Amino acid sequence: xxxxxxxxxxxxxxxxxxxxxxxxxGKGGVGKTTVAAALAMSLCEGGRRVLLCEVEGRAGIARxxxxxxxxxxxxxxxxxxxxxxxxxxALPINPGAALEEYLADYLHLxxxxxxxxxxxxxxxxxxxxxxxxDVVLGGKVYEATRRRNAGTRSSRHAGQAPTYAYDxxxxxxxxxxxxxxxxxxxxxxxxxxxxxxxHAQAESIVxxxxxxxxxxxxxxxxxxxxxxxxxxxxxxxRAAGIAVGSVIVNARRPAWLDPDTExxxxxxxxxxxxxxxxGLPERQVEVIADGLLVEGRRHLERLRxxxxxxxxxxxxxxxxxxxPWLAEGIDSGSLQVLAARLCTYxxxxxxxGAA
Amino acid sequence: MTTxxxxxxxxxxxxxxxxxxxxGSGGVGKTTTAAALAVRAADQGRRVVVLTIDPARRLAQAMGLHELDxxxxxxxxxxxxxxxxxxxxxxxxxxxxxxxxFDELIVNxxxxxxxxxxxxxxxYQTLSSSFAGTQEYMAMxxxxxxxxxxxxxxxxxxIIVDTPPSRSALDFLDAPDRLASFLxxxxxxxxxxxxxxxxxxxTAGFSAVTSTLTKLLGSQLLADVSSxxxxxxxxxGGFRARxxxxxxxxxxxxxxxxxxxxxxxxxxxxASYFTRRLAEERMPLVGLVLNRMATSVAPLDLDRTRITLAxxxxxxxxxxxxxxxxxxxxxxxxxxxxxxRTAQQAQADRFAAAHLDLPTAFVPGLPSDVHDLDGLRLVGxxxxxxxxxxxx
Numbered sequence: 001x002x003x004x005x006x007x008x009x010x011x012x013x014x015x016x017x018x019x020x021x022x023x024x025x026g027k028g029g030v031g032k033t034t035v036a037a038a039l040a041m042s043l044c045e046g047g048r049r050v051l052l053c054e055v056e057g058r059a060g061i062a063r064x065x066x067x068x069x070x071x072x073x074x075x076x077x078x079x080x081x082x083x084x085x086x087x088x089x090a091l092p093i094n095p096g097a098a099l100e101e102y103l104a105d106y107l108h109l110x111x112x113x114x115x116x117x118x119x120x121x122x123x124x125x126x127x128x129x130x131x132x133x134d135v136v137l138g139g140k141v142y143e144a145t146r147r148r149n150a151g152t153r154s155s156r157h158a159g160q161a162p163t164y165a166y167d168x169x170x171x172x173x174x175x176x177x178x179x180x181x182x183x184x185x186x187x188x189x190x191x192x193x194x195x196x197x198x199h200a201q202a203e204s205i206v207x208x209x210x211x212x213x214x215x216x217x218x219x220x221x222x223x224x225x226x227x228x229x230x231x232x233x234x235x236x237x238r239a240a241g242i243a244v245g246s247v248i249v250n251a252r253r254p255a256w257l258d259p260d261t262e263x264x265x266x267x268x269x270x271x272x273x274x275x276x277x278x279g280l281p282e283r284q285v286e287v288i289a290d291g292l293l294v295e296g297r298r299h300l301e302r303l304r305x306x307x308x309x310x311x312x313x314x315x316x317x318x319x320x321x322x323x324p325w326l327a328e329g330i331d332s333g334s335l336q337v338l339a340a341r342l343c344t345y346x347x348x349x350x351x352x353g354a355a
Numbered sequence: 356m357t358t359x360x361x362x363x364x365x366x367x368x369x370x371x372x373x374x375x376x377x378x379g380s381g382g383v384g385k386t387t388t389a390a391a392l393a394v395r396a397a398d399q400g401r402r403v404v405v406l407t408i409d410p411a412r413r414l415a416q417a418m419g420l421h422e423l424d425x426x427x428x429x430x431x432x433x434x435x436x437x438x439x440x441x442x443x444x445x446x447x448x449x450x451x452x453x454x455x456x457f458d459e460l461i462v463n464x465x466x467x468x469x470x471x472x473x474x475x476x477x478x479y480q481t482l483s484s485s486f487a488g489t490q491e492y493m494a495m496x497x498x499x500x501x502x503x504x505x506x507x508x509x510x511x512x513x514i515i516v517d518t519p520p521s522r523s524a525l526d527f528l529d530a531p532d533r534l535a536s537f538l539x540x541x542x543x544x545x546x547x548x549x550x551x552x553x554x555x556x557x558t559a560g561f562s563a564v565t566s567t568l569t570k571l572l573g574s575q576l577l578a579d580v581s582s583x584x585x586x587x588x589x590x591x592g593g594f595r596a597r598x599x600x601x602x603x604x605x606x607x608x609x610x611x612x613x614x615x616x617x618x619x620x621x622x623x624x625x626a627s628y629f630t631r632r633l634a635e636e637r638m639p640l641v642g643l644v645l646n647r648m649a650t651s652v653a654p655l656d657l658d659r660t661r662i663t664l665a666x667x668x669x670x671x672x673x674x675x676x677x678x679x680x681x682x683x684x685x686x687x688x689x690x691x692x693x694x695x696r697t698a699q700q701a702q703a704d705r706f707a708a709a710h711l712d713l714p715t716a717f718v719p720g721l722p723s724d725v726h727d728l729d730g731l732r733l734v735g736x737x738x739x740x741x742x743x744x745x746x747x
Binding site: 030181280 | 380381382383411412478481482485486520537540541542543564567568571572576580619620651652653654655662663664666667668676677678679681682683684685686687688689691692694695698722723724
């Protein structure tokens with residue numbers, strides 16, 4: 001783990017406002033996309049409108065909502081929550097398209113971008129300057145987070161600030177191996193153009209990420225490598241000044257035994273007796289009892305490892321949220337189950353603050 | 356449905372195979388599988404070198420890999436004199452250092468001054484460390500180097516390659532082309548084109564594009580790319596040609612691909628795409644490894660488990676005989692395992708139906724990660740169908 005001496009001790013404490021940008025990361029394969037989608041659904045509770053973004057060109061979000069692909073546009077994919085359904089929108093951010101938009105909107109280069117595209121320059125740019133690509137991706141997320149509705153005449157008369165277009169934005173972010181670079185890109189891009197629109201854009205993104213508007217959630221499994229990466233990842237996020245709101249332990253299997261259960265030879269007799277009472281044939285009872293006890297011992301070993309890992313996580317001082325392993329796999333139905341669980345942590349659309 | 360058994364020991368003993376490539380999407384246990392195959396092959400008399408990509412810290416330490424090191428290092432405690440022809444088996448291990456591999460490529464193929472220029476170029480530095488595709492390209496390049504060395508000096512007779520963890524199993528086949536396409540690409544070639552002489556006219560309409568890009572990227576970056584493109588162009592006959600050469604190695608009958616997956620929908624979808632692609636590219640696929648299989652020890656199927664649970668007397672915890680509560684819990688644990696196994700079997704069957712005759716090895720899930728040689732030997736034994744743990 002990296003040392004955290006230089007990081008202010010209160011970096012995780014909620015500051016003034018409620019976070020509205022939720023950055024979800026974790027080791028590849030832990031279920032980050034599923035958890036991001038479930039979090040987005042839970043934040044819709046109470047009739048809220050939420051945007052779920054994805055930046056790595058994967059089709060994961062589309063599949064979760066029973067679609068083959070999603071267009072590069074904010075598309076409503078669900079209306080979760082009862083009795084007042086909220087609205088969940090999804091946006092898979094495509095770096096090439098985002099760059100084209102950026103060139104048109106900020107540099108007013110509409111027609112020129114077509115010429116660029118014809119010579120393969122847009123692809124080139126996003127490749128040779130990955131920092132620039134990440135700033136453009138980050139810029140889309142930034143814009144969606146701060147976008148406000150036009151506001152009605154009466155609200156303007158009353159001097160009320162227009163409401164936000166989205167009550168929350170959830171970013172299904174790059175995995176722990178890439179997240180630090182992605183979030184750090186705006187800072188690095190200063191070297192590319194010392195002033196001008198890109199520099200300004202990059203600075204705004206950094207400001208939002210390190211403000212109370214943004215909170216990160218680290219997804220992991222109760223397994224060694226994911227937990228190690230989660231701990232390293234949290235250190236990196238904190239070093240970058242980004243508040244970490246939770247560690248979400250995904251796919252938790254139930255514990256069937258107490259950790260101090262006696263499973264040695266003395267236990268056999270009791271199990272044999274119980275199985276006989278339950279009607280299993282006498283000649284099978286011993287073999288089955290032995291087998292069940294072997295399974296029990298392996299389960300205990302597993303539970304002890306998980307206990308150690310959970311202790312490592314809680315030692316970080318970040319709230320730990322848990323999601324159950326679902327036997328039937330992940331589809332739009334099971335997403336609702338996970339979202340309901342996250343509602344207990346997230347409350348009425350408002351995340352519970354750091355401990 | 357019964358799948359053909361993957362005879363792993365036969366594969367490892369086959370002297371006509373000198374390259375085994377382990378592929379699959381990230382998080383399925385590829386590195387552990389590659390390492391386990393390597394240890395087993397060495398124990399059985401092969402002279403093995405295993406190229407790992409991103410091993411977990413403790414596993415790397417167990418194999419004596421303390422840092423990124425392209426040079427293979429001998430793994431102590433592996434091998435022996437079990438070889439049929441009396442040779443001792445041995446295992447060398449290396450972790451891919453993609454930047455070093457790229458740097459070496461440049462140094463070995465360019466004049467010293469040109470090489471220095473390239474290595475110092477900031478765009479080269481970005482490409483050699485963060486381009487999505489460099490790692491896969493360099494893994495292939497390193498394989499080519501290890502193979503050439505093994506075949507000319509006889510240092511090793513089997514190379515086992517772990518492939519980079521990526522979001523898609525197909526990245527391994529596609530990514531090398533991506534780097535080649537980028538460096539040989541239309542735009543880069545235009546940037547590298549001369550600004551004097553007859554060809555200059557071709558680039559005339561190009562200046563509007565470059566001025567836009569200059570606003571976006573800064574003139575220094577664009578100049579760096581031009582100079583890099585121009586230098587690399589002269590270094591060797593195109594990255595693409597080189598990528599194709601290493602591809603050809605993958606198509607030889609002496610190469611065998613092992614697809615690694617777990618028995619769940621996402622991993623098997625990737626494995627499926629990969630299996631079809633390998634067939635299209637005429638690359639030899641020799642088997643499928645399914646890791647993290649749930650195991651049952653008690654011979655009791657799900658239905659009987661439920662019936663037995665129902666047959667246990669209800670009682671309050673104070674008046675219950677000692678073993679009753681324990682038995683109830685163990686049966687519920689067993690029922691969970693059975694449910695998982697049934698689901699896994701259904702996934703495996705669906706895959707088998709689509710890819711008939713693909714030999715398959717089933718490896719039980721272990722309570723913790725594999726950290727040492729003993730653990731790798733357990734996995735190797737399971738791969739070879741050689742242990743009680745596989746009784747499912």
